[in-house]
Amino acid sequence: MTVTLESAPRRPAGGYMQMVAFNVGPMHLALSIQHIQEINRNLDVVPVPHAAPTVRGLLNLRGKIVSVMDLHAILKMPPQPPTRESRNIIVSSQGEAIGLCVDRVLDTLSVTADQIEPPPSNVQGIDGGFFEGVLSLEEDVIAVIDLEQLLTTP
């Protein structure tokens, strides 16, 4: 992955959206920074019995209990144990802090709305309903996550 701030075309700051790009399995994904509260390495979660397979477990985030979701399971990819590069992206959805466990955080991107194309019905074999759109940057295709859709999927 070679996407950097520099590689994105420079435009006046007003029209830009900031995105964080990351990997889940083989996929390049991005999420608008306005949803993101923080990114940390706090990966020790407590598993929850009887919970859906998409829930990795619970995390103590400075006194708040945060559910951490398994993006592999949501996107129906084979499970993968956390590595040294794994990160927890804490997002805020409907007023609740939720953790998304990703394999690697790549970079932040500044993109304009017209760079995002509507998603095809499936992106690299994954249901297009999870994505707001697709960002084509030089050699890479990055799928922009629809956070609410992702988190409401059981």
Place this chain on the structure above:
Amino acid sequence: MTENLACLEDDELIQEFAVEANEHLADIESQLLSIEAAGANIDSHLVNQVFRAIHSIKGAASFLGLATINKLAHAMENVLNHIRTRELIPTSTRVNVLLKSADMLQSLIHRIAESNEQDVSEFLIVLDQINDEASGSASDEATISDAMTVTATSPVTTASPDSTAFSETAAVEPVAQVSAPPLLAPTKPAASTNSNSSAPADANIRVAVSVVEQLMNLAGELVLSRNQLLQAVSRGDRQALNNAAGGLDQVTSELQEAIMRTRMQPVRTVFGRFPRVVRDLSASLGKHVELIVVGDDVEVDKTIIEAIGDPLTHLIRNSIDHGIETPTVREAADKSRSGKVRLHAYHQAGKVRIDVEDDGAGINPDKLRQKAVSMGLMSTERAQQLSDRDAIRLIFHPGLSTAAAVTDVSGRGVGMDVVKTNIEKLGGTVDVESVLGRGTSIRITLPLTLAIIPSLIVHSRNQRFAIPQLNIVELVRVRPGEASRRIVQIHQSQVLRLRNTLLPLIRLDNALGCSPTTDPLKNDAGINIIVVESGTMRYGLIVDSVHDSEEIVVKPLGRHVKECSCLAGATILGDGCVALILDIDDIIRGVDLRGDLEKDLGAKDESASTAPKQERINVLLFTNDPAEMFAVPMTLICRIERIQADQIDSLGGQEILQYCGGTLPLLTLESTLKARPRPKTDNLYVVVFNTGAGEAGLITPHLEDIQEVPVAFDTVTLREPGVTGSFVLAKKTVRLLDLFELAQAAYPERYKRSMASAGGTNHIETPGQRPVRATVLLAEDSAFFQRQVAAFLESEGFQVKAFNDGQQAWDYLQEDEHGINLVVTDIEMPFMTGLQLCSKIKSHPQLKCLPVLAMSTLAGDDDIRRGYDAGVDDYQVKMDREQLLSSVRRLLETISPAHSTNSRPSEKHREVLS
């Protein structure tokens, strides 16, 4: 109107108005009551306060274009003005009108956006009439009352203090809604003070300025401590680090305390509504009751304040309705005419105590004992053994109400059991003390806050869990090597022998859906069992290890895990790790469900050949000689004891066992049946059952299993006294025993006598006539059970009419009066179920007095509840002959002519259960 709408859009102003108006109205109720109490001796200062409150509401409402509120406030203001100028005397009638208008005003403010569409003309007319009285000073009270009866279009007469309005609202919604104005019926009154969701103001907490200042101070201290700490760390100064940590520790504790104080509110906010409740209720019941409130400044967590309102209201209503007697009765009992209800809040041992005491009639423990027995909750002996104190505590049992009859005020819907559950949900306890004729005192103990609960931390599947202490009865450790002796394996389930009772065990890792790694019973390294309780059920929870007890702070769970079964929440332990809080009720429910599922699955492969919808019963399988298998229905077994062969005494040809300070007659199969003798072993089991004339035990050397078997027994081939029939299980013939016949065959003298004495009551006495034999209609689709139950009943001297389903029975009942005295029905039947049959009988004009006894192989709480909902008078488990017969006798007694038209006992059960 457009102008109004424009104003309504100005949301912020409106919200502010609502908050302010609520503040004004908050005290109005008690102030009006004081005004009423003062009567002609008008306290102008107090009246002025009320007047000003209403006046400012009126002003703001007119400014905001809230025409309806404005009009109502204006009319109230006029009346208050006349009172202020002493042109009107605040009689209870007039104050009543003002109180109801204030209620209306409050509910208008609650639903402020719709307030302009509400109709308050009834209030306006009545208020104007009072005004007119003041101007034309000659008028008297009577004219108002008359006028009001005419003008009020609803059947409710607002003015008369003993109007039915209160009792009606109370009956429908027994929770503190007395204050809801009955005139407002069509708009579904939003209960003024106690609803905590609708009002925008309720989401706020009022905090004393001093507390906020303290918080600011502490926050400053915290910043200071942080700076010290950072400095110490950067310098690497160990001493300074210690100092900084010490400072931080202290500031944090103080801060925590101060923040907790912001959540604290005086109980006055709840107690404040009771003067009105007491006033209205006592008036409607024609009783004189004085409410004494002590300690209303005691502070409790906001969440608790919100939750205790309803239970307390119920208790107070109970005290007035059942406790305090009418003035005449009180005078006869040498008491003052007016009763006292005392509400007392105080701190005790780090908890909050609230006592509700009355000096009324008290609770009669004997009545409760009788009722418990008649409901089949316990045997007569057990009831007699209860101390008076424990008997009085029976009022907390579901289904028992102390009211002799259901009244409008209490005994309906919400029972004391609900009060108890609600308070226990808050982590509190309730107890009751009562002296007959002197009064009752209910003591509630509540924690100061709900946010912190004491819990036990346990370890299972390499994870820590918290179990609320509330659910824990005791901890049991089975030492290494003792497991095989103390834990009995009955089929798939394990049972712990604990002080003569058998306690079903649940493995926590299993319950949490995780396949067990090692079986603690196998490696025998000692087992930790936590005895937990949920409702009346007790279970033993097997955990890997027990840590410490800790006070934990309950943290809410996110939406993805909120719905997970078995979890009540999560907490953060001292070391920063997350621990899940277990929901014991849920775990127990889950085990029950799974148990049923297993049974269903097990049943499927066995019964594939037989009819799919066949009734099944649980039987205990055991052998005498290893080659011969016997079965006993589980419902008949009281318990199973393990004994040594040398504990058995032989006296006069009878084998008996000394135990629990008495003797237990023993039966051996070979002496009463055609059975091979048991092999000589030291370890024996005694299956203890109740014969109706005391307990007896059946000796068996080996327990095989507990199985659910279809009710398809061969009642011919192997029939002999003591054996009802036989069935084939896993290619083996099993004989099903009739324990009563067995006992009779073994001890003919002893049991015959008791049968004869019991048989004497099975006639119905009709005045002036000779006793006739009671006829019982029996509806039962299983031929086996039909024959069994019919035989029970006939042997007791009843006439039995048996039918194969509900429809046949109903057709027969409808044809004519057949002189049926009692209906005994199965629940699950083709064409018409027992419950349908029961509903039909209970809604039939002539037949509705006919008692109905339902019997079933299933008797979960839900089933029983459904039964009572359908109007069943009693509910019994099939095959339990003694219970069934005593219930039949009891029901026949209740319908003896003197009682037949009175309220059926079920009436009450249903009310309380529903």
